Amino acid sequence: MAEPILCTEYKAGENMNEQNVIMEARNIHKSYNIGTENEIEILHGIDFTVHRGEFVSIVGTSGSGKSTLMNILGILDRPTVGSYVLNGIDVSTSSDTDLSHIRNQEIGFVFQTYNLIPRTSALRNVELPMLYARVPEKRRRERAEELLRLVGMEERMDHTPDALSGGQKQRVAIARALVNHPSLILADEPTGALDSHTGRVIMNLFHELHRKSGITIVLITHSQELAEETERILTLKDGVFIGERRGSKYVA
Amino acid sequence: MLLENIKLAFTGLMANKIRSFLTMLGVIIGIAAVIAIMTVSSAMQRSVMSMMGSMGTNRIEFFLTQKGNDTAVRDTDKTKDYMSEDDFKDLMQHFQGQVEGLALERSLGNTIMEKEDGRTQASINLSGGNSLDIKTKNLTMLAGRTLSLEDQKRAAKVALVSDRYVEKMIGPDVNQALGQEIEILIDSKYYAYTIVGVYQYNVSAAFGGNMEDMPTDVYIPLATANLQVKDSEYYDSFTLFTAEAADPETLCPEIQDYLNNGKYLDNDTYMVFGYSMKEQIRQMTSMLSSLKLAFVAVGAIALLVGGIGVMNIMVVSITERTREIGTRKALGATNLDIRLQFITEAVMICLIGGAIGILLGLGLGIIASSLLHFEGHPSIAGIAVSVLFSMAFGVFFGYYPANKAAKLDPIEALRYE
Numbered sequence: 185m186a187e188p189i190l191c192t193e194y195k196a197g198e199n200m201n202e203q204n205v206i207m208e209a210r211n212i213h214k215s216y217n218i219g220t221e222n223e224i225e226i227l228h229g230i231d232f233t234v235h236r237g238e239f240v241s242i243v244g245t246s247g248s249g250k251s252t253l254m255n256i257l258g259i260l261d262r263p264t265v266g267s268y269v270l271n272g273i274d275v276s277t278s279s280d281t282d283l284s285h286i287r288n289q290e291i292g293f294v295f296q297t298y299n300l301i302p303r304t305s306a307l308r309n310v311e312l313p314m315l316y317a318r319v320p321e322k323r324r325r326e327r328a329e330e331l332l333r334l335v336g337m338e339e340r341m342d343h344t345p346d347a348l349s350g351g352q353k354q355r356v357a358i359a360r361a362l363v364n365h366p367s368l369i370l371a372d373e374p375t376g377a378l379d380s381h382t383g384r385v386i387m388n389l390f391h392e393l394h395r396k397s398g399i400t401i402v403l404i405t406h407s408q409e410l411a412e413e414t415e416r417i418l419t420l421k422d423g424v425f426i427g428e429r430r431g432s433k434y435v436a
Numbered sequence: 437m438l439l440e441n442i443k444l445a446f447t448g449l450m451a452n453k454i455r456s457f458l459t460m461l462g463v464i465i466g467i468a469a470v471i472a473i474m475t476v477s478s479a480m481q482r483s484v485m486s487m488m489g490s491m492g493t494n495r496i497e498f499f500l501t502q503k504g505n506d507t508a509v510r511d512t513d514k515t516k517d518y519m520s521e522d523d524f525k526d527l528m529q530h531f532q533g534q535v536e537g538l539a540l541e542r543s544l545g546n547t548i549m550e551k552e553d554g555r556t557q558a559s560i561n562l563s564g565g566n567s568l569d570i571k572t573k574n575l576t577m578l579a580g581r582t583l584s585l586e587d588q589k590r591a592a593k594v595a596l597v598s599d600r601y602v603e604k605m606i607g608p609d610v611n612q613a614l615g616q617e618i619e620i621l622i623d624s625k626y627y628a629y630t631i632v633g634v635y636q637y638n639v640s641a642a643f644g645g646n647m648e649d650m651p652t653d654v655y656i657p658l659a660t661a662n663l664q665v666k667d668s669e670y671y672d673s674f675t676l677f678t679a680e681a682a683d684p685e686t687l688c689p690e691i692q693d694y695l696n697n698g699k700y701l702d703n704d705t706y707m708v709f710g711y712s713m714k715e716q717i718r719q720m721t722s723m724l725s726s727l728k729l730a731f732v733a734v735g736a737i738a739l740l741v742g743g744i745g746v747m748n749i750m751v752v753s754i755t756e757r758t759r760e761i762g763t764r765k766a767l768g769a770t771n772l773d774i775r776l777q778f779i780t781e782a783v784m785i786c787l788i789g790g791a792i793g794i795l796l797g798l799g800l801g802i803i804a805s806s807l808l809h810f811e812g813h814p815s816i817a818g819i820a821v822s823v824l825f826s827m828a829f830g831v832f833f834g835y836y837p838a839n840k841a842a843k844l845d846p847i848e849a850l851r852y853e
Contacts, residue, residue, distance in 0.1 A: 260766060260846050281770045288768020299763040299850065303451040315440060316768040360767075 205269075206367050206400050207234040207257065212266035214252050226252045228423045230266070234368070234402060239394045241403040241411040241431070244420035251372075253420065254404050258291055258370050259283050271367040288316050292361025296373035298353040300345040300360075306332065307341040310360045317364055331359035335389060351382035358389060368400035369393075375410065387413060391435070438780075445781040449788075456785065459749040462742025463789030463829070464796065467822055470735035471797025472804065474818050477728035479801075479810035484724065488717050492572055492677060494536070496688045498695075498710040499673035503703075517706050518670035523699060530694065534682035539569035539675040542661040542668070545622040546651060551605055558604045559651035560597075562620055562627065564661025568677065570596075573655075579610040580633035583657050587632075591659035595629035598637040598652035610634040618654065627664065629656055676710075684712035742789075743833040750782055750837035761841050762849025775842040782834025783827055790826025794819055 212230040217223045226249045234240055244250040255261040256268065259275050268275050271290050275283060293299075300309045310328040319327070332338045335355040345353055354374060361369055371390070375383030387410070393399050403414055411417045412433040419427045449456040500518060524538055544562040551557070565573070570583050578599050587594050595618055602613040613631045620627040637652050662668035676691065678684045688710045695708040754761070761774060769777075798819075 255847050258766070260850075281772070284765065284768050284770040284773075287766065293766050295763075295850070299759065299766075301760050301763065304447070312764070313767045316764075316770075316773060364768075 204236040205233060206236050206238075206271055207232065207402070208267075208269040209233070209257065209263075210267045212253075212256060212263045212268065214249075214256060214261070215264045218264065225264075226423050227256075227263070230423075230425060232257070232418070232425070234400060236367075236400055237398040239390075239401045239403070239415045239434070240418065241405060241414040241416070242418050242420055243405055243408055243411045245406055247422075248420045249423040250404050250406075250420050252423075254370065254372055257402065258293065259287055284316075288313055289364055290367045292358075292364075292366040292369045294354070294357050294361050294369060294371040294374045296376040298345070298350070298357045298377075300353055300356060302345055305342045305344055306337060306348065306356045309345070309356055310341075310363055313360060313364050327363060328359070331362055332356070334362075335359045349382070350378050351385055354378065354382075354386050355389065358386075358393075362393075362399075368402055370402050370404075372404045373406070374403070376405075395436075438776075441777055441780040442784070444777060445784045448781055449784060455749065455753075459746055460785055460789030460792065462745035463739070463786050463826065464742075464793040466735060466739030466742040467790050467793025467826065468797035468800060469738050470732055471794055471818060471822060472800040473728070473731040473735050474815070475798065475801025476804045476808070476810070477724065477731065478815060478818075479805040480808070481721070481724050481728070483810040484720060485717065488713060488720065490574055491713060493714050493717065494678040494680070494682075494684055495572070495713040496676045496678065496684050496691070496710055497673070497713070498676060498691070498708055500706045501709045503705060503707050515667045515670050517703055518667075518672045519674060519699075520671075521669050524674070527691070527695070531687070531691065534679055534687055536677040536679045537568045538566075539572055539677065540566045540658055540671055541569050541673075541675075542658055542665065542671075544625075544627070544661055544664060547620060547622045549601075549605060549620070556604055558601050560601065560620070560654050561651050562622060562654045562656070562661075564656045564658040566658040569658070569675070570655060572675075572677065575635035576638075578634050578636050580614045580631070582633055582635075583655065587657045588659055591663055592657060593629045593660055594632045594656065596633045596635055596655040597631055598654075599634055600637040600650075601652050601654070602634050620654070625664065629654075629660075684714045688712040688715070739829070743786075743829055746782060746785055746830070747833040747837060750778065750834060751840065753781075754778065754837050754841045757841075758844060758849045758852040761844050762846045762852065765844070765846035766850065771842040774844075775838045778838035778841050779831055779834045782838065783830030786826040786830030786833070787823070790822060790829075793826075794822050797822075 209230055209232040212227055212232070213225060214227040215223055215225040230253060232253075242250055242253065252261070256263050259268070259270065259278075262276070270286065273286060273290075275286065278286065287293075300306075301312065307325070307328050310332060311324045314324045314327060329338065329341065332341050335358055337352060337355050337359065340348060340352065345356075348356065358369075358374075369390075374390075375386050378386065390401060390403075391413070394401055401414075403411070405411055412431045414431045415434050415436075417429050417431055418425050524540075528535055528538065542564040544564065546559065546561040549558045549560055565583075567583075567585055567588055575582060575596070580596075583594065583596060586592070597613060597618065599610055602610050606613045606616065613634050616631050618629050618631055620629075678687055692708055692710045700707050764774065
């Protein structure tokens, strides 16, 4: 059976040129409670570039600002200062409605807590981003089934989340993330709520997806160990990147 | 997208059937109440109006009333001051062309008739009426004939009885009664007549009642009744029927004034008071409308409470689903998508609740109408209005919670426990 096309195939390491920049963040500052006496700046000038096909991780402890950064990279939030260009789109000029559309098309979220819609089947969960993209019913169903098969969940596509284990839920979430051919996967502590064995399964799935179809993955984690598996690691501390290195355990 | 939303809303409701039903309950009760009330009111209105209408919209009733509160007078009826047949002639002449005729009645009293077996009883009112009086009663004759002009002229000792009377006192076949003698004893006066006709007793005319011992009337010619009383040429009340061209509402005060400024001007005891059926109908119509309005208002309050209930539940539901809303937004739902989703859910609740309410209300309305002997049939307009109203309701009461959901910050929502 032919492998479904997730995105245009690029191999990591090649194509490190301008046209293949998926994410370009420049001088990102983020402050909260602006204008009040509680004003606090969380991010102090972040520069971050991701090329198509990279498997990148951002490592930081809690309080490092990684949630804030993730929200900005995921265009759930806007930077106070700085520019962010996602797949060629300058999001600073986009309205909230535009941002919703961009998220829908460009970003595949994978959350620590899965965030599947309760009392709804895995199939319908995976279809959800396509619903908001106004994809017709038949095509939606086909695509959803295809991806559930890819992550090995086709047997349980009619199950609701409460009938699925953590690992199974995460796999459904990953299928959901891929459904609209996004430019990248943005995974926030994807194995955080899983035991080490199941976590391993999920990481293997990410590696497989990356290897086979070259999908760009940005992984946010507090685990150095996990980060070592990725191509490129950026360490975030107190709102700035303090270092960048190659993952020691990364297998191309 | 709308169809998707509808499906989505439906599955959302099905996911929590009990809660959905309880939310709907307020709407169901409110709409059922309004529909039931409207059905019964309309039926009641129709029934009363047709009854009054059948009595004749050109009918004006006049009666003598005492001018003062003098108790001494009350005890002694000054019969000679009543309207006499000469007075009527004068009245007819004066208002020639505007008056079709006068209906006169003479009541002889009421009594309870007993059958030979001593067990069966029938209550009757005995009264005499002139031609116009009998005619305007619009009796449906089931057997025999009505009273004729001959009967009136000859003061024939003939009578009309009701089918109910016949059923009770004579037998199941109304024709059996024809030719039979009916002997009546009232206030130690004895009357005997031959039954020449049986009329249909009109149940709905007995407003709200169908009691077994409702008295029925026995009608005899006016001339015959007058033979049995003294001062038989005097009447303390009369009914006037206006001609087609005349307006009863203006004629009534005219006649009243004519008599009160004429015959009764110097009379210390009596004056004439009249009311036209037309005016009565108008007053009744407005009273029934007010009543209907009042009841519908009560129903509307119930509906309002129901709507607030819907709004409350939606707010609770949205709070519970905050995380879900955050997820949807992260996945690409716009504020509009979220708002539409929840308004659709509210509208669905109200539509389904409204549909159930309509069915329930119609059922109740029809049952209530038949219990009260009105012809209850539902108005399509009322149903259509209720359906539209339910939808509007859903949009109105769903808007605030839907807006709340739409405005949720996805980051905050995703963090929500």
